[in-house]
Amino acid sequence: MFFNSLLTNFAALEVGQHLYWQIGNIRLHGQVFLTSWILLGALLVFISLGTKKMENDPKGLQNLLEFLWDYIRDLARTQIGEKVYRDWMPFIGTLFLFVFVSNWGGALIPWRLIKLPSGELGAPTADINTTIALALLVSLSYFYAGLSNKGWRYFEYYVHPTPIMLPFKILEDFTKPLSLSFRLFGNILADELVVGVLVFLVPLILPIPVMFLGLFTSAIQALIFATLAAYYIGEAVEEHH
């Protein structure tokens, strides 16, 4: 009996329901784009405000943005290496900012107050399409980075210590995007579900520590995603001797 009611509760969370937009033949998850546009708009406004009047002695927002820039540079530099990190820093930084803003935006803004005809607003990274898109971009990037930096010698990487590694390295090209996308998707969705269920069951106080934990996980996931992306690119451009 209880189990049954829990199931209906889950159903009330509307897991796996989407707001479909139909454009010609293609169908889109509207709620993902809506939240991502709102969050990215906020991010861009924030950044334009911070970089509007840049000074040599940073003040206010510029300080924060410079700290962020420095953080991303350190991340890209340690993972990719001194030689080519500059080319990839914007991409790594965008991944970090996009994932971070999506995760935190999904966790901090009470989207549930906005009623949609179907599905509900939430973190864009809680949708498998978004995370697979990000992961595939990372895969394309590291292939491109390896090929553009080392040409055909990039494929030496597949047989690098010994040719025995070849099947495993090929397998890695599939597991990398798979693990990247599912890690992010799973973490963010699980966080949303846990908070949702707890709010549904005990609407007071109890969900707050879980929400904080969710914020922590969200930030960590953004860091992990960006670090791994940078690491894969670094691995592809690394010179073997």
Next chain:
Amino acid sequence: MLAFNFFGATEGGLFDINATLPLMAIQVVALTYILNSLFFKPVGNVVEKREKFVSNNIIEAKNKLSEVKKLEADLLTQLQSARTEAQRIVSEAENESDKLYKEALELANNEANASKEKARLEIESQTLAARDQLSKQADDLSELIVNRLILEK
């Protein structure tokens, strides 16, 4: 109902992959270019300009410091050489005065010796002369005595 919503649903579901994926990818690529021109490039320029400024200043300060140290060492050697020079001059002057003193002493000694010798010679000659005169007077006197004795007889 839940299972239907969760997996493999024809309509909806957690793993419902559709055109959202490529569009989201395009959106992220576009965001990369926008953020690059809005955020990474301008902030990078400012930060790197400042880092360059700071490192230039540090290099300049280091150069100045080494210059100061060089000058200090230079000054120290100059001071040292001046000190030894002064010592040399002082000892030279001491030697000089010593020599002069000895020379003057010798000169005075010689002069004194010479005048002493002269005086001795003079005394000797005068003694001789006096003795001569004395013996002559004695002769005269004896002659006189002899003559008188002869005359009285």
